[in-house]
Amino acid sequence: MLEEKEVLEYMAKGPVYMITRGEEVVGTVSYEIKEDESVYISGLAVDPKYQGQGIGRETLRRILEEVKDARKVELLTHPDNANAINLYESFGFKVTGRKENHFGDREPRIVLTLVRGQ
């Protein structure tokens, strides 16, 4: 759980959206616009009950449309997260790096980058 101050700091960096289906919240997505005007998608999660129904794909499509002027979009995911990697690669993201213990959980993450407008 995050403290209120941490939540407010997080929200100040960029939008945090709830993904809804009717009245129900089925996921969240958030991103930050960095100083160099690149976009960092800091979180995408769909409730396991609703995964595999196209919600993640539609959400990512909408976010990439919303930030369509950004030349570079980046995000991190776990190297074992095949579903997420498939999804991101299908939008043209490429693996551009790897970070060990980035979130302090002793697990690696890979960096996925989408470069547009070339």
Ligand SMILES: CC(C)(COP(=O)(O)OP(=O)(O)OC[C@H]1O[C@@H](n2cnc3c(N)ncnc32)[C@H](O)[C@@H]1OP(=O)(O)O)[C@@H](O)C(=O)NCCC(=O)NCCS
């Ligand atoms: C990754 C995640 C956001 C995808 O959301 P989703 O709504 O389940 O995804 P979709 O149903 O839109 O599927 C999108 C693609 O993901 C992949 N995928 C989704 N479910 C899959 C499954 N069960 N097996 C294999 N690939 C799968 C496929 O490439 C799929 O492509 P397709 O549309 O051509 O079939 C969701 O699984 C999730 O919240 N996972 C836990 C949190 C997480 O790992 N977030 C990403 C970390 S950055």
